[in-house]
Amino acid sequence: MAQAFGAQLSALxxxxxxxxxxxxxxxxxxxxxxxxxxxxxxxxxxxxxxxxFIASFVLSFTKYNIVAPPRWVGLEHYVHIFTDxxxxxxxxxxxxxYVGGSVVIRIVLGFALAxxxxxxxxxxxxxxxxxxxxxxxxxxxxxxxxxxxxxxxxGLLNSLLYAIGxxxxxxxxxxxxxxxxxxxxxxxxxxxxxxxFLAGLQGxxxxxxxxxxxxxxxIFQRLRRVTIPLMTPTIYLNVLINIIGAFQVFTQIFxxxxxxxxxxxxxxxxxxxxxxxxxxPPQMGYSSALAWILFIIIxxxxxxxxxxxxxxxxxxxxxxx
Amino acid sequence: MAAATPRQSLLHSDAxxxxxxxxxxxxxxxxLIVMSLWFLAPLFWMIMSSFMPLDQVGVFPVxxxxxxxxxxxxxxxxxxxxxxxxxxxxxxVTIVSLIGDxxxxxxxxxGFARFRFPFRDALFLILLATLMLPFAVRLIPVYAAYDAIxxxxxxxxxxxxxxxxxxxxxxxxxxxxxxxxxxxxxxxxxxxxxEVRIFTQVMIPLAKPxxxxxxxxxxxxxxxxxxxxxxxxxxxxxxxxxxxxxxxxSLPGQGGIYNQQMAASTLMVLPVLIVFFLFQKQFIQxxxxxxLKG
Numbered sequence: 001m002a003q004a005f006g007a008q009l010s011a012l013x014x015x016x017x018x019x020x021x022x023x024x025x026x027x028x029x030x031x032x033x034x035x036x037x038x039x040x041x042x043x044x045x046x047x048x049x050x051x052x053f054i055a056s057f058v059l060s061f062t063k064y065n066i067v068a069p070p071r072w073v074g075l076e077h078y079v080h081i082f083t084d085x086x087x088x089x090x091x092x093x094x095x096x097x098y099v100g101g102s103v104v105i106r107i108v109l110g111f112a113l114a115x116x117x118x119x120x121x122x123x124x125x126x127x128x129x130x131x132x133x134x135x136x137x138x139x140x141x142x143x144x145x146x147x148x149x150x151x152x153x154x155g156l157l158n159s160l161l162y163a164i165g166x167x168x169x170x171x172x173x174x175x176x177x178x179x180x181x182x183x184x185x186x187x188x189x190x191x192x193x194x195x196x197f198l199a200g201l202q203g204x205x206x207x208x209x210x211x212x213x214x215x216x217x218x219i220f221q222r223l224r225r226v227t228i229p230l231m232t233p234t235i236y237l238n239v240l241i242n243i244i245g246a247f248q249v250f251t252q253i254f255x256x257x258x259x260x261x262x263x264x265x266x267x268x269x270x271x272x273x274x275x276x277x278x279x280x281p282p283q284m285g286y287s288s289a290l291a292w293i294l295f296i297i298i299x300x301x302x303x304x305x306x307x308x309x310x311x312x313x314x315x316x317x318x319x320x321x
Numbered sequence: 322m323a324a325a326t327p328r329q330s331l332l333h334s335d336a337x338x339x340x341x342x343x344x345x346x347x348x349x350x351x352x353l354i355v356m357s358l359w360f361l362a363p364l365f366w367m368i369m370s371s372f373m374p375l376d377q378v379g380v381f382p383v384x385x386x387x388x389x390x391x392x393x394x395x396x397x398x399x400x401x402x403x404x405x406x407x408x409x410x411x412x413x414v415t416i417v418s419l420i421g422d423x424x425x426x427x428x429x430x431x432g433f434a435r436f437r438f439p440f441r442d443a444l445f446l447i448l449l450a451t452l453m454l455p456f457a458v459r460l461i462p463v464y465a466a467y468d469a470i471x472x473x474x475x476x477x478x479x480x481x482x483x484x485x486x487x488x489x490x491x492x493x494x495x496x497x498x499x500x501x502x503x504x505x506x507x508x509x510x511x512x513x514x515x516e517v518r519i520f521t522q523v524m525i526p527l528a529k530p531x532x533x534x535x536x537x538x539x540x541x542x543x544x545x546x547x548x549x550x551x552x553x554x555x556x557x558x559x560x561x562x563x564x565x566x567x568x569x570x571s572l573p574g575q576g577g578i579y580n581q582q583m584a585a586s587t588l589m590v591l592p593v594l595i596v597f598f599l600f601q602k603q604f605i606q607x608x609x610x611x612x613l614k615g
Binding site for chain 1: 349350352353356357359360361362363364366367370378379380381382383425428429431432433435436437438439441444447448451453454455456457458459460461462463464465466468482484485486491516520541544545547548552562563566567570571579582583585586589590593594597601604605608609
């Protein structure tokens with residue numbers, strides 16, 4: 001997708017703009033049909049993307065509680081967020097921990113599992129299905145299950161720790177461990193990343209490995225010099241998808257802890273959600289300001305990754321179709 | 322080659338190579354089994370504990386097989402949770418959304434894939450860019466707008482947007498349409514078929530594989546959705562399974578009834594697992610398409 005985005009961008013650059021009045025009658029007819037077919041999406045993007053995008057920006061400068069019309073307050077919310085909202089920084093820090101931890105877990109574990117499955121393993125389809133299975137389970141059900149997996153007294157994870165001789169951990173009572181608990185839970189979705197990596201690995205031509213073998217490269221050299229460079233487009237894509245997703249982590253935290261203990265698991269979107277939908281009166285303007293700050297943070301991260309990608313993402317044969 | 326030292330010849334002897342390959346393979350499968358256990362243990366425990374007596378659920382270290390099988394957990398759970406209503410609501414939202422997604426996304430994708438018009442590539446770039454817009458930015462204005470037109474406590478907020486195209490599904494479908502040979506369309510055009518007929522009678526049947534992938538993703542999306550029903554549906558008669566399960570497990574006094582909670586979870590998960598096992602290939606394809614070059 002990221003490549004598609006880049007390709008689309010470069011296709012745009014090289015093109016002369018076609019003007020409507022220069023089109024022949026037949027091309028006009030074609031253009032009319034094309035626009036007719038995409039009309040639903042045009043309406044959709046105006047209503048469900050452009051309008052809320054602009055409206056939330058405007059609302060972020062107002063006090064708005066849904067019942068009464070918004071009242072302009074200028075930069076008040078932004079000033080408050082940066083100077084007088086300790087939970088803003090705290091939730092940002094918690095989110096950073098989740099983003100960092102879960103992205104590393106998913107990329108490293110997903111890549112490792114894909115490598116294991118790419119060794120002409122038997123029953124490939126079965127393993128892939130088993131690893132992918134938890135990802136399809138509805139997140140509400142996963143949250144209910146994992147509340148018990150992480151139960152302090154008799155949970156599955158503490159039973160495992162006990163079995164290997166380690167002490168039990170009070171996952172959700174201890175602020176030092178609560179976020180780690182969510183990172184452990186995030187392994188549930190490693191299957192999605194793994195499946196994407198596996199498809200990438202299967203696309204690497206066998207000849208490259210044969211050539212490397214003839215040159216006397218051992219398995220680690222082949223991994224470093226052949227597999228990883230050729231996989232950088234897929235790694236790039238997975239990093240992007242997972243970062244954007246991880247910044248917005250919400251549901252499992254809302255259900256399982258609601259931010260407890262002592263706000264140790266209060267993530268950014270949970271903080272934003274509480275202002276808009278939990279507190280009375282609702283602080284929709286404040287929440288919009290928080291949303292826009294999140295948007296800018298995600299945008300900066302995405303832009304930085306895209307901008308540096310030319311340096312470390314390697315496209316086979318230089319083509320990025 | 323002939324001048325190999327004894328040490329090298331031992332390393333390269335057939336027996337050593339075979340042995341190390343065997344050990345390597347054994348380790349590989351052991352690792353795969355351990356990882357499968359990690360991924361599946363929570364789900365396995367969900368099903369097992371849903372049949373356990375309550376006191377067995379709390380035993381430490383954890384027990385895996387019910388001492389006595391207690392299917393009453395399910396009937397007891399259903400006493401507090403209106404499963405029938407929530408199931409019907411979820412089915413309704415899921416099916417209507419699915420129809421909307423498939424209808425709108427195939428039409429829009431066809432427009433992007435098969436017609437030339439001014440600003441087409443720029444518009445498609447915008448389409449891809451919307452994929453990166455965080456939901457948190459849209460949440461509040463969209464909620465306020467639905468509130469203003471009286472759509473809170475109706476299914477419309479969960480259904481209507483699906484009739485206006487989903488960027489990711491449009492992307493999937495467009496890629497597929499681009500792969501269909503132009504000759505087929507030209508042949509249909511020569512036969513005098515209209516644009517609409519070409520779309521419905523030539524393209525749609527050919528696009529079945531892509532449509533199945535979209536259907537799967539759409540089903541998963543609606544069935545699992547939590548945030549949407551949470552903010553838009555206050556009336557218990559409109560609750561979906563996700564909200565029903567959430568309310569059931571957070572009822573005061575339900576806190577410790579893990580066996581019933583697991584029974585309720587199993588009921589919600591089961592349909593998804595059935596669909597997953599029937600359409601595994603498409604599920605994996607759906608995940609893969611997002612990783613496609615193109």
